[in-house]
Amino acid sequence: MPTHQTTPSEHKTYAVEVESVSHYYGKTQALKDVSLKIERGVTVGLIGPDGVGKSTLMSLIAGVKVLQSGAVTVLGNQVDKRREREANAYRVAFMPQGLGKNLYPTLSIKENIEFHANLYGLSRREREQKIARLLKATSLDPFPDRPAGKLSGGMKQKLSLCCALINDPELLILDEPTTGVDPLSRRQFWDLVAELRAEFEGMTVIVSTAYIEEAEQFEYLVAMNAGEILAADATPKVLEDTASKTLEEAYVKLLPERDHYFDFDNIPPFEPLPDEPPAIKAVNLTKKFGSFTAVDNVSFEIPRGEIFGFLGSNGCGKSTTMKMLTGLLEPTSGTAELLGQPTDAGDIQTRLKVGYMSQSFSLYEELTVRANLELHAKLYQLEGKAGAEAVEEALTKFKIKEYQDEFPSALSLGLKQRLQLAAACLHKPEVLILDEPTSGVDPEARDMFWDYLISLSREDRITIFVSTHFMNEAGWCDRISFMHQGKVLAQDTPEKLVAAQNASNLEEAFIAYLEQAEASKDGKQTTESKQDNNTVKSAFKDSDTNQQSRKRRSKTLNNILAFAARENKELLRDPVRLLFVLLGPVILVVFSSLGITFDVRNIGYAVYDQDQSQISHELIAEFSSSPYFKERAILHSDEDYEAIIKSGKIRLVIEIPPDFGRQLLMQQRPELSFYVDGSMPFSGENVKGYIIGIMTSYAQNLAQQRGLVPEASAQLQTRFVYNQAFNSIISITPGMMMMAMMLIPAMMTALGVVREREIGSIMNLYGSPATVMQFLIGKQIPYIFMSMLSFYVLLLISIYALHVPISGSFSALFFGAFCAAWVATSLGLLVSCFATSQVAAIFGSAIICMIPSLNFSGLLTPVSSLEGANLLVSQLFPSAWFHKIIIGAFAKGLSWPDFFKYYLILTAFAISYLLLANIFLKKQEK
Structure with missing residues (x-):
């Protein structure tokens, strides 16, 4: 490709200019110069395996x-410059790889389309007009309220396309938009794009x-292999230069020189043996998951040595059928036999x-290639x-001997599949069941794979049941079965299936069967979804919304x-999630308030009274009349007290020695x-303190009764400024409310960024005109409101159920709770910027919030008694400050x-956490 210096006039000619770009993932080089x-204004197809x-x-x-x-210039703007890249957000639409990857399943x-429209600041009138027109153009208008998670693969891709087109882009980038979609939906999708x-x-x-034949419809072709451009x-x-009839043939010829062409x-034709029982047999096989029928009344027979193909889109029931045939899944009804035995x-023998x-x-x-095969051999009882x-x-036959000491993570996808096939064939099975074995594999590896499967079938008469998209x-295959929505549409040899539909090739035949199935389901003949040019023009051309909308800039408030x-x-x-946000704090506060107490009451004690005098009885009465103690047992020997205290039934044993009363009256200080x-x-x-208090009071009363000391002229009484009843629940309930307000909102918002990153919808942020800060604030707002609703419920429970009243300002407390919810959600967002999974986000935020809130906020230990690092942690974490407000x-x-x-x-604290999250969450992938 030319790499000369580009002039400004050339920028206007080219939509995309890529110059000397290399990219690494760790040590792996994905793009090479x-x-x-x-x-x-052209269409370009990028072809190549995964x-x-x-x-x-x-x-x-x-x-x-x-x-x-390197350098990448798109529509005249350089993508490594932030302002120019953000300007492209209004002109470039990107549809990421994966079925509905930029969609939200519950919306x-x-x-889904409204969300994308709002990001681009479309007015309500513009939004409604465009949505109606896009839905009509894509034939989605009958189902506007259907959740995205319940759409078929083809409908998901159409919806993703609607979301990408909402802002009339100048450059539309589609990353494998039809992978896993059935042929009919694929054709409809490409007609729509055209x-x-x-x-x-x-x-x-x-x-x-990944479907190389699809690229034939594009004006230009870019063929890639191993991070390099082949053509x-x-x-x-490209077809002319390679002297090829098809692009797949051309792509194979463009690859590095091969040792062998298949x-x-x-x-060789398959010839079944007469009177030989079938290797695989399914009769009315059905599998239901709740109300959903994954496999519906499937029947077929596969003779020994045949290659039987299973074709269908993602989710049509192929993998479920295979799992039932291997006994990994129990059918709801019907029977399946494998080598003459019920699955x-x-x-073990089967x-x-x-x-x-x-x-x-x-x-x-974690095992090397050789270790994986050795383990597989032992599992299949191949010892010594x-x-x-x-x-x-296996290492030699599948050409993986040179990789025997490598770990699978270091292998290419084709080598991994070769290793899996080697493991599956290691014990020389009579039946091979292969679930999409060549998905994402390069054509050369796929050819080698199938050449080996054919030799297994013809030479070793191994029965092969294989599912595929290609x-x-x-x-x-010798025979194939077309499957759609859990049903088998037809099964026969490829030639007969093509002839039955008068089709030019197998894909056309499959599409014809799909159209017949859809027609019978709807009660009418369905035709290919095409719309005349005038309809499409009226669907998308609007003088008020077209070019002007491209120049519009979304407002900050709109994005948030x-x-x-x-x-x-x-x-x-x-x-x-909703129950956890609302009821999680309630459960935590209620059970903690009732279960945690610093009030030590009704302490069980036993008495070993060897004196039996009036004074000893008076002493025992002092303890029994106290609310802190409750007499549980009377002991009669020295051996009893040790056994009873070991049992845990009592916490205190009082031993009164003989002559205790007499010695006390004689002022002899008895023990x-x-x-x-x-x-x-x-x-x-606490027990020790209660004993000292009771004994002091008892000694004073006894001395006064005996006239040993004069009655005090003044009495000293201890009173508490707050919580005069000295009940723990008055302290525990607000403290646990503080804990709940810091813990639950942080945990839930911590899922925010990580969840979007895992499902792929974070791409909507990367490709939109919204900023990271707008994204973060928008995500935390619902959790703040839910947290405030939960806090209001907590206040009602504390006042009316736990009888812990608010003695200060309700409004001041409520505003403090708002600040706490703001801080907690901001902290959760910050944690989610670093977490690599939802589990890590949940546990990370829980640990970060729980330890400081429990130990350094004043809940268990007064902040004033903390020193050194403990005091520093207390000051640098928000829970201690909110605890001051709530108490x-x-x-x-x-x-x-x-x-x-x-x-x-x-x-x-809240602003600091948000600013840090804004810094650490990048608007681009690495």
């Missing part, structure tokens, strides 16, 4: 990934696809004759020499409210023994002027 120019760098290149062009080296079709492009004549469209030219010229045009997960290869990599990442020979044979692979409204809808439709259970130091220290309002009768300082401190 890539240079590329794409003219404005892992060659297509998505990385498209993400760099869209500006959602950080540019590491309806209309709500119609939209016909309307917007200047729109440039860049599409990556970039007009599609007809001839799939002359596959049973516990039938399972030893079956090899199963799952859709995703299912071997052990037999196992070693089987491993060596039509050319289906053509290599867009994120807030969307987050609020998601929260209200997720019963688990009195108290045995306290010190296994719990806190309660033991002051509940117990001390304080109001607004008393809390003003604390409001400012909490506000400073």
Whole structure:
């Protein structure tokens, strides 16, 4: 590709200019010095299997990934400059890889589009007009209220396209938009894209696809392999230069020189043996998950040695059927037989004759290639020499011997699939069940894979049951079965299925069967969803909303409210999260307030009275009349007290020696023994204090009664300024409310960024004109309001159920709770910027909030008694400051002027956390 210096006039000619771009993921190089120019107003197809760098290149062009080296200019703006990249947000639309990756499953079709429209600041009138027109153009208008999570793969991709087109982009980037979509929906999708492009004549469209045959419809072609561009030219010229009839053939020829080419045009025909029982048999096989029917009345027979293909889109029931055939899943009804035996997960002998290869990599990442095969050999009872020979044979036959000491994580996708197949074939099974074994594998590896499958079938007569998305692979099967929405539409040889529909190829035949199925379901003949040019023009052309909307700049408030409204809808439709936000604090406060107490009352004690005098009885009466003690037992020997205190039934033993009363009257200072259970130091220290108090009072009363000391002229009484009844619940309830307000909102908002990153919807932030701060504030607003609602419920419970009244200002306390919720949600967002998973976010925020709130906020230990690092932690965490507000309002009768300082401190914490989150959450992927 040319890499000369680009002049300003050339910037106007090219929509995209990529110069010497390289990109690394750790030590893995995804792009190697890539240079590329794409003219404005053309369609470009990027082809290549998974892992060659297509998505990385498209993400760099869209500006959602950080540019590491080189230069990328899009629509005249350089993507490594923030202001120019943000200007492109109004002109570039990016649809990320994955079915509905930029959608929100709980939001309806209309709500998903509304969210994107709000991000671009469309007025209500503009928004409603565009949504209505987009839905009509994509044939989604009958289902505006259907949740995105309940759409088929094709409908999800159409909805994603609607979201991308809401702002009339000049550059449309589609990253593998039809992967996993059935052929009919794929064709409808591409027809729709063509119609939209016909309307917007200047729109440039860049599409990556794993289905290489799809790229034939694009004007220009970019073929990639191993991070490098193999060819970039007009599609007809690429076919001409490589002397190829199809793009797949051309792509294979563009790859580095191969040792061997596979001839799939002359596959030896399959010849079943007469009177031989079938290897696999399914009769009326049905599987339901609740009200959803995943597999519906499926029946077929597969003779030994046949290659039987299973075709269908994602979610049509292929994997479920395979799991029932292997005994991994129990059918709801119907029967399945494997090698003449009913499928049973516990039938070890039958399972030893079956090899199963799952859709995703299912071997052990922490074991080397050889170790994985050795483990597999032991699992299938291949021990000693037999196992070693089987491993060596598999390593050689599947050409992975040179990788035997590598870990699977270091292997390419094709090598991983080769390793999985080697493990599945290691024990020489009679039946191989392969669930989409070549998904994402490069064509050369796929050809090698199928060449081996054919040899297994023809030479070893191994029965192969394989599911696939690729039509050319289906053509290599002896028989195939078309499956859609849990039903088998047809099954026969590829040639007969094509002939039955008078189709030109297998894909056309599958589409015809799908159309018939849809027609019978709807009660009418469905046709391909096409709309005349005038309809499309009226659907998208509006003088008030087209070019002007591109120049519009979203307002800050609009963006914040867009994120807030969307987050609020998601929260209200997720019963688990909603109940946790609302009832989590209630449960925590109620049970903690009733279960945690510092009041040590009704302490069980036993008495060993060896004196039995009036004075000893008076002493015992002092203890029994105290609210702190309750007599549980009377002892009669020295041995009894040790046994009873060990049992835990009593915490105190009082031992009164003989002649105690007489010696006391004679002022001889007799000894009195108290045995306290010190296994719990806190309660033991309280018991000790109660004993000293009772004995002091008893001694004074006894001395006065005997006339040994004059009656005091003044009495000293202890009174508490606050909480005069000295009840723990008055302190515990506000303290646990503080804990709940810091813990629960932080935990829930900590899920925010991580959850979006995991499901992929964070791309909506990366590609939108919204800022990170607007995104963060919008996400926390619903949680602040939910936290305030929960706090109001807590106040009602504390006042009317727990009988802990507010003695200070209600409004001042409520505003303090708002500040606390603001701080907690800001802290949660900050944590989520660092967490790599939702589990890590939950536990990380819980630990960060719980330890300081419990130990350093004044809940258990007064802040005034803290020193050194403990005091520093207390001052640098917001819970201690909110604790001052909530205790002051509940117990001390304080109001607004008393809390003003604390409001400012909490506000400073909230702003600081938000600013830090804004810094650490980047608006681009690395």
